[in-house]
Each structure stands twice: as structure tokens, then as C-alpha cells.
Amino acid sequence: xxxxxxxxxxxxxxxxxxxxxxxxxxxxxxxxxxxxxxxxxxxxxxxxxxxxxxxxxxxxxxxxxxxxxxxxxxxxxxxxxxxxxxxxxxxxxxxxxxxxxxxxxxxxxxxxxxxxxxxxxxxxxxxxxxxxxxxxxxxxxxxxxxxxxxxxxxxxxxxxxxxxxxxxxxxxxxxxxxxxxxxxxxxxxxxxxxxxxxxxxxxxxxxxxxxxxxxxxxxxxxxxxxxxxxxxxxxxxxxxxxxxxxxxxxxxxxxxxxxxxxxxxxxxxxxxxxxxxxxxxxxxxxxxxxxxxxxxxxxxxxxxxxxxxxxxxxxxxxxxxxxxxxxxxxxxxxxxxxxxxxxxxxxxxxxxxxxxxxxxxxxxxxxxxxxxxxxxxxxxxxxxxxxxxxxxxxxxxxxxxxxxxxxxxxxxxxxxxxxxxxxxxxxxxxxxxxxxxxxxxxxx
Amino acid sequence: xxxxxxxxxxxxxxxxxxxxxxxxxxxxxxxxxxxxxxxxxxxxxxxxxxxxxxxxxxxxxxxxxxxxxxxxxxxxxxxxxxxxxxxxxxxxxxxxxxxxxxxxxxxxxxxxxxxxxxxxxxxxxxxxxxxxxxxxxxxxxxxxxxxxxxxxxxxxxxxxxxxxxxxxxxxxxxxxxxxxxxxxxxxxxxxxxx
Numbered sequence: 001x002x003x004x005x006x007x008x009x010x011x012x013x014x015x016x017x018x019x020x021x022x023x024x025x026x027x028x029x030x031x032x033x034x035x036x037x038x039x040x041x042x043x044x045x046x047x048x049x050x051x052x053x054x055x056x057x058x059x060x061x062x063x064x065x066x067x068x069x070x071x072x073x074x075x076x077x078x079x080x081x082x083x084x085x086x087x088x089x090x091x092x093x094x095x096x097x098x099x100x101x102x103x104x105x106x107x108x109x110x111x112x113x114x115x116x117x118x119x120x121x122x123x124x125x126x127x128x129x130x131x132x133x134x135x136x137x138x139x140x141x142x143x144x145x146x147x148x149x150x151x152x153x154x155x156x157x158x159x160x161x162x163x164x165x166x167x168x169x170x171x172x173x174x175x176x177x178x179x180x181x182x183x184x185x186x187x188x189x190x191x192x193x194x195x196x197x198x199x200x201x202x203x204x205x206x207x208x209x210x211x212x213x214x215x216x217x218x219x220x221x222x223x224x225x226x227x228x229x230x231x232x233x234x235x236x237x238x239x240x241x242x243x244x245x246x247x248x249x250x251x252x253x254x255x256x257x258x259x260x261x262x263x264x265x266x267x268x269x270x271x272x273x274x275x276x277x278x279x280x281x282x283x284x285x286x287x288x289x290x291x292x293x294x295x296x297x298x299x300x301x302x303x304x305x306x307x308x309x310x311x312x313x314x315x316x317x318x319x320x321x322x323x324x325x326x327x328x329x330x331x332x333x334x335x336x337x338x339x340x341x342x343x344x345x346x347x348x349x350x351x352x353x354x355x356x357x358x359x360x361x362x363x364x365x366x367x368x369x370x371x372x373x374x375x376x377x378x379x380x381x382x383x384x385x386x387x388x389x390x391x392x393x394x395x396x397x398x399x400x401x402x403x404x405x406x407x408x409x410x411x412x413x414x415x416x417x418x419x420x421x422x423x424x425x426x427x428x429x430x431x432x433x434x435x436x437x438x439x440x441x442x443x444x
Numbered sequence: 445x446x447x448x449x450x451x452x453x454x455x456x457x458x459x460x461x462x463x464x465x466x467x468x469x470x471x472x473x474x475x476x477x478x479x480x481x482x483x484x485x486x487x488x489x490x491x492x493x494x495x496x497x498x499x500x501x502x503x504x505x506x507x508x509x510x511x512x513x514x515x516x517x518x519x520x521x522x523x524x525x526x527x528x529x530x531x532x533x534x535x536x537x538x539x540x541x542x543x544x545x546x547x548x549x550x551x552x553x554x555x556x557x558x559x560x561x562x563x564x565x566x567x568x569x570x571x572x573x574x575x576x577x578x579x580x581x582x583x584x585x586x587x588x589x590x591x592x593x594x595x596x597x598x599x600x601x602x603x604x605x606x607x608x609x610x611x612x613x614x615x616x617x618x619x620x621x622x623x624x625x626x627x628x629x630x631x632x633x634x635x636x637x638x
Binding site: 026027050051052082110187191195198209210211212213214215217218219227228231232235236238239242245246 | 493497500501503504505507508509510511513514517520521524528531532535537563622631632633634
């Protein structure tokens, strides 16, 4: 207790100090604009801030896709203390990355990155020069996100479509706990996923990253737009879920369920399937994801929500096995379509790392399907036997564990780069196709 | 798409002012009288929960630094948590008295987030001053709902909590994006626009 009392003034002092120590400038405008596609090569890059800034000679660095520096020495703009600029060499057609650092008058440094294109589309920030690819922690975070999505969407679907009006008070309590944990997890993990992806592009040490400008990433990338929509959506789902719990109105769960189903499209629109291939691949991706979250979330709910009540579990098992079949059919159909869409050649499946990972995932899906079929054909008719009913929980836990492993592989696949489609013949104008993939070397 | 920060401050100042006035009314007339109409018990917790939901758009729109984003996210979450806990207690869905600690937790976390996310010193500009002021009011003011959690009938704690919210709302109403405070505006802050 005495230690705590001693620490209290120190903590108060620590809170007072940042005000004096962390002053920084915020970028307000850039020329060229963030993500701009310019018809003519610019001669300078100008950054305007909300307060006076200085820059070091290498404070603004502009790189082409090969990592060649195409900018000169950064300097202040005469007559405008809040702006800095750098002159550029004559830029040929191509994509460019601007990395900047600026010092506010009180000696504190802000950082950022953005891209632009000269007569080509600007690359996504995740493909800026110097950006790194997804790390193992990002795979884990995306996996957790998928699990949260399954808990929310699958949990709500289970409550509305499987349990319907038959939930006991204990099952109701467990449902709200499980789905509540899922929606809170979706909000928190969503923030972590966004910050990790932004850090890939910014490539800053932690303390500098705290003051890194995330706006270009949040508002000018598909991933950022999906993050914005999904955070807002899940906050609303959380509010609806809470109000349903508070008032006991099950009808409030319907909008929460439909909204969480729709929010899955955010992930689809930010995925490889949305790379200039029309709406059908994105739609297939959404169907695949939605059916999978309903199936896996339903399995988890079957094991956790109705675990203590044998009669309710029997009813829920019967009803769930009736909707699990169509869900699995949707997962498989959409998955097969996306595989054909994604792999230009069949041997990509075993010659490329991405293909081999997909084969492992397909193997696990086959195992889960066999397990589900065993439940449907063998267990379901024998549910009244006490010995079978006693072992059901363990069997369900096994199937759910396989399903959660599938989500891990799905997370790694989503973060990985699928094989590139053969490039269409060049247009007569010589303008590069809009789905050109920029292979930027990784240099931290 | 992104509104000026001062507009967001004023929007939340309005909500927090209503919150403070409701709390003040309850403190003045006493909890028993205030709750003779059952719906009145739900008013301020529902408003607090709603303000938490409204903070999420602010979180995703103001991403000019990681620390700003995290601060707005912390406010959104603790306001929703505190509002939800109070609504649960009022409705009888929650019974454990420990849930009353969510409100002091909200004030302490909000105050710390104000102080940590403000990058500039007190007299740098008016908005910096307001952030520091709100941070310390909330951090110190957490004592009142903390006391009220243990002595729910104390008018001192109830009134103190209400006045903390009113004081924060007044401070937020004075916020301007670039404006002097006590005649002082740091040259690095930019040109006064109002």
C-alpha cells in the first residue's frame, strides 16, 4: 500500500510531463495528393502542416518502385513556415512512394508515408516502397478476428435460427456472454489488425509510430475503409446486443445478426478477390466467409451455450444438423469457385506455397466434413442413448477444434499473395493495366 | 469528410452538459424522489451509453496519429461500459455492487487518455489547455463516483460527480482549433482562425 502511495505522485507527474514532451505537427495537405494519379510528372512534393515545421535535408524521400531515390534535398517553403518541399528529378511514368519526417518548432518529430502515380494508378500503401508484408503476428490477429466473427455471427445465427424460442435462462446467459465476448473481441482485434497493417507501411519504431499519421491508410486504402465500416458496424452490433439483453427483446437480435452478416463483406472487399475482378469474386468470398462463420460459430455455440442442458442440446443438435448441410454446401461451392478464379494453372496448387497451403486447408475441410457427416448419420439417430449423449460434447469439441484450425489457415491465406493472373495484352496506348502488381523489394 | 475538431468537442460538450444536469437534478432532489418515475432512472445511464456509441465515428475519422485513435477508442469503450453497467444495475439485470466502480473507472481512464493524447503543453493553445484541464478534472473527479459507489446516498459524492461533468462540458465548449488561451498562443500553433 505504501508503495502504491509513493507511486501515485510519480504517476501524476508522468501524466503531466507528456504535455511538455510530445508536441508534434499534423500533416494537413500534400501536393501531389495522397494516392493521386497524375497526368504530368510533378516537379516538387510539398507537405503542409497545422503548425510551423522544419525538415532535415533527407526529411522527404521519394522513391520509385525499384527503390531508387528520385528526390533532392528537402527545404522549407519561403514565406510559409508550415510547409516543406523537395524538388524531384524528371519522373518517368510509374508509381512513387513518399516517406517524410518533419520536426515541429519544439523539436518533436512526426512521420508518414503516401504514394502517387505518374500516368499509372498509385499503389496501395501496403505496396509502398519499403513496406513489409504481413508478419506472423498479423496471421494470429486475423485468425482471432475470424474466431470473433464466428462467435458473433454464428452465435447470433444459432440463437435465432437454432434455439429460436426454446432457450433456457442459463443458455440465454451463456449466449450473451459468448456473443458479447465475440463482439468486444471483434472491436479490439480490429484495432490491433489495423495498427499492425499501418505499421507495415510506415515502418517506424514504436515511439515514432505513436505519432505516425494513419489518415492515408485509414481513408485511402480498401483495408482502411473496411476497418472504418467494420468498427462502426460492430459498435452498433454491440449496442443492439446489449439492448436485447437489457430489455429481453429477442427481436433486437435480428438487426444485429443481419448487420454482422453484412459486415463480413468488409473483409471480402479488402481481400484479393476484390482486385479489379468484378463483383462476383467478392460476392463469392463473402458467401464463403459468411457460411463458414455461421457453421463454425454454430458448432462453438452447440458446445458452449447448450452444454449443460441435455434436452435443449438434443433439440439444438437436431436443428443445427439440418442447417449445417446447406451451410457447408455454400462454403464448398464458393471455395471451389474462388480456387478456379484464383489459380490460372492447376499445378499451381502443388508448385506454389499458396497452393500447398490451400491443399492443407482443403484436407482439414474434408476432415471436418467427414466429422459432421458422422454426427449427422451416426450420432443423430442415437441421441436418446445416454452413452452417446455423454460423449457428444467431446466429439463436438473435436469438430470445433478442426474448424478453428481451418480459420487459422484461412487467415494465413488471406494475408498471402495468390498467384498473379496472366497479364492481358498491352493496350495500344502503352498505359499499364490497372491491376498491375507492384513487386516492391522489402527494405526496413 | 472530417469535421473540425472543435465541432466534435462542442457536440460532446452538449451531451455531457445534459448528463451533468441530469445528475445534478438527481443529487438535488435525492435518489428516492428522482426515481419515483421509473424512466428517470434510465436517463443519464442511457445518455452516457449513447455518447459512447457516438464516440466510435470520432475514433475512425480522427486518425491523424495512433495515439489520437487509441484515446478516442478508450473513451468510446469506457463510456459504453459505464453506461451499460448503470443501465444493468437500474434495470435489475446486474446485482453486484462492484459494477458501480465502472463509472469512476470511466472517469479515470478518460482523464488519463486526455492527458496522454494531448501532445502540447498547457499554454500552447486553447485546445491544448482544454485537453489538460479536462484530463485533470476527470482524473481528480473520479473520487466522487468512487465515493458514491460506497455511499450511494451521499449528496456530496452525487453532487460532486454531477459538477465534474458540468465542468468538463463548460471546458469543452470553450475549445477552438487554433485560438489563444489567456492571451497566449504559441507561434508554432499556426494562425488564429477565430
